[in-house]
Amino acid sequence: MRPGAFSVIGPRSAGFRILVVALGGVLLAGLWAAHTMESEGHHITGMNNQIVWGIPHVFAVFLIVAASGALNVASLNSVFGRVAYQPLARLSAILAIALLLGGLTILVLDLGRPDRLIVAMTYYNFRSIFAWNIILYTGFVVIAGIYVWFMMERRFQRYSKPVGFAAFAWRLTLTSGTGSIFGFLIAREAYDAAVMAPLFVAMSFAFGTAAFLITLLAVARASARPLDPDILARQARLMSIFVVVVLYFVAAFHLTNLYAAEHGGVVRFLLVDGDPYALLFWAGQVTLGSLVPLVLLWTPRLSRSPAACFVAACLIVLGGLTQLYVIIIGGQAYPLMLFPGYEVSSTFFDGETGRYSATLNEYLLAAGGIALAALIVTLTVRVLPIVPERLRLAAGDSVTART
Amino acid sequence: MTAATPFADRARRRFLKGLGVVLGASAAPGALLVELAAAKAPDEAVSGARRWGLLIDTSQCAESCDACVRGCNEEHGLVGKDRPATDAQWIRKLNLRHRTTGHAHSLPMLCQHCDAPPCVDVCPTGASFKRADGIVLVDKHICIGCRYCMMACPYKARSFIHETLRDQLAHAPRGKGTVESCTLCVHRVDRSGQDAVPACAEACVEEGHHAIVFGDLNDATSVIATRLRSEGAREIRADLGLNTGVRYQRMPS
Structure with a gap:
């Protein structure tokens, strides 16, 4: 076996077939849910004229943000010169593409008129950050695809570094753009903040690293290729730092809002008395999604355990979904403040907390997007030499050599 | 001789x-x-020399009256399905009560036809657009139903069509899966110009309240411009600097 060699994961096993069928089944269920939503109309979902974006958007934004972060490992190699990570760069880029396609599929299938996707691709309003994101998302898939190709094609390998740079710059822009979807919303108190862009960049690093670690552990187990504990330890350490950075930006966002009397109400709603958002924030996002993983990752005895790292990564993913639920749903649930100092009532729920209860169709659509991402990764590692035969860092650890 | x-x-x-x-x-x-x-010929471009708007005198707006809402619903065929959370509302009545003084008043809320509309800025396809004469509309043919405009509207003035529609009116086309809002009765405006009266204002007059005045904000001789000049009015969320086409009068601050 050549050191640094890549090979497909095989031969076909019963486990592989079961996995593909199961993922395909979930994907079909998601497509069926989307079809039902389009033919019946969105009234069969929990979304309404008060909460216009729901669970599909929570999962779609999570997958898109995680996609950007999943490219971390490849960037460590190409941008930051950590050639030790080179063996994992292909998987990192494939995961990034898969997550993005999964997220975009959810987003597109939730549109009121998904049949008009061609309109969105041909009519652009360049004042809209949404339109910019359409370009950023499709561009990311193309650049990451070229990146993988150049890494795998011996003749083009010398160009993979500049393409890696381009992918890195592109994904930072992409995540800033995704954060700015909310940051640019002047109408709503829970958004309208420049910090949304860097917050989403930090979230992408944390969620993407967690998604990569889960994928890596799953691939190692499925392919019976033992994972080097050194990889695990470094990824775990990196992930823990990103979790802290996310907490920092979240604290900066809420404390800045708290300082302005006009925003006291929305901070109180999200952190103290908004039901269920305050509970989700403290119990889900902060405790289970951040503090418990940090304990797992920072306890010396546990941090080298694959099981502990797997649990920590899963908790970070759950915490991330919770965080996006609080941002997206909670931010809409807080009523618009048109008349400060007044109690407002109407037949259109003015002055009331928005009510939202997701339906099965929405969860199925979201699960379908995740299944699509998992299916892309599963099939790709089966047919292309993406995964190194030895899941270990490259020889001559340049991390210590360069620093 | x-x-x-x-x-x-x-x-x-x-x-x-x-x-x-x-x-x-x-x-x-x-x-x-x-x-x-x-009026305007069907093939004639809308002129930017005009800016249509509404002046709402809240002192004339009775809390118990919703004639403007009924008038709008009837004019545009907005038939609810008894699902208040998803039924479309282009205009709604707000009842306000001051938290400390207890002072109460009522007013209609609708698309404010902003000069710098956030819904138009955020729309990825350009389906949300502002006409040269200031009327903000949705092009139902290129709206993809992303609802970003609903997130961006400070006035909660837009509705998403959540279900299949039947018996639509020719002058008010609508479509499941797209977003809609007050059109300022653009079909009447294009037919009758400055003599047009939107359905809400018409219903208000019929009810004997005269709380809603429609007109050309750019025409110094129009009733709306004259009253704005002599009596003054305010914008809702003026802090956002959107220069709304709908102004409110005699509103306690």
Whole structure:
């Protein structure tokens, strides 16, 4: 076996077939849910004229943000010169593409008129950050695809570094753009903040690293290729730092809002008395999604355990979904403040907390997007030499050599 | 010469009579022409010289009255399915009560037809657009139903069509899966120009309240511009600097 060699994961096993069928089944269920939503109309979902974006958007934004972060490992190699990570760069880029396609599929299938996707691709309003994101998302898939190709094609390998740079710059822009979807919303108190862009960049690093670690552990187990504990330890350490950075930006966002009397109400709603958002924030996002993983990752005895790292990564993913639920749903649930100092009532729920209860169709659509991402990764590692035969860092650890 | 005079008088009389008939006959179409001049030919571009808007006198708006809402619903065929969370509302009545003084008043809330509309800025396809005359609309043919405009609207003025529609009206096309809001009765405006009265204002007058005035904000001689100049009015969320086309009067601050 050549050191640094890549090979497909095989031969076909019963486990592989079961996995593909199961993922395909979930994907079909998601497509069926989307079809039902389009033919019946969105009234069969929990979304309404008060909460216009729901669970599909929570999962779609999570997958898109995680996609950007999943490219971390490849960037460590190409941008930051950590050639030790080179063996994992292909998987990192494939995961990034898969997550993005999964997220975009959810987003597109939730549109009121998904049949008009061609309109969105041909009519652009360049004042809209949404339109910019359409370009950023499709561009990311193309650049990451070229990146993988150049890494795998011996003749083009010398160009993979500049393409890696381009992918890195592109994904930072992409995540800033995704954060700015909310940051640019002047109408709503829970958004309208420049910090949304860097917050989403930090979230992408944390969620993407967690998604990569889960994928890596799953691939190692499925392919019976033992994972080097050194990889695990470094990824775990990196992930823990990103979790802290996310907490920092979240604290900066809420404390800045708290300082302005006009925003006291929305901070109180999200952190103290908004039901269920305050509970989700403290119990889900902060405790289970951040503090418990940090304990797992920072306890010396546990941090080298694959099981502990797997649990920590899963908790970070759950915490991330919770965080996006609080941002997206909670931010809409807080009523618009048109008349400060007044109690407002109407037949259109003015002055009331928005009510939202997701339906099965929405969860199925979201699960379908995740299944699509998992299916892309599963099939790709089966047919292309993406995964190194030895899941270990490259020889001559340049991390210590360069620093 | 004397014999010629009666003839000349008769001829003059005949001429004047004929002139009277001609003038009389032309009076009706003339009045019609005045109306047509105020309107816009179907193929004529909308002029930026005008800016249509509404002035709402909240002191004339009764808390118990929702005639404007009913008038709008009827005009545009907005039939609810008894699902308040998803039924479309282009105009709604807000009842306000001050938290400390207890002072109460009521007003209609609808698309404010902003000069710098956030819904237009955020729309990825350009389906949300502002006409040159200030009316903010949704092009139902290129709206993809992303609802970003609903997230961006500070006035919660837009509705998403959550279900299949039936018996639509020709002048108010709608479509499942797209977003919609007050059109300022654009079909009436394009037909009658400055003589147009939106359905909400018409219903308000019929109810005897006269709380809603429609007109050209750019025409210094129009009722709306005159009243704005002499009586003043305010914008809702003026802090956002959107320069709304709908202004509110006599609203306690």
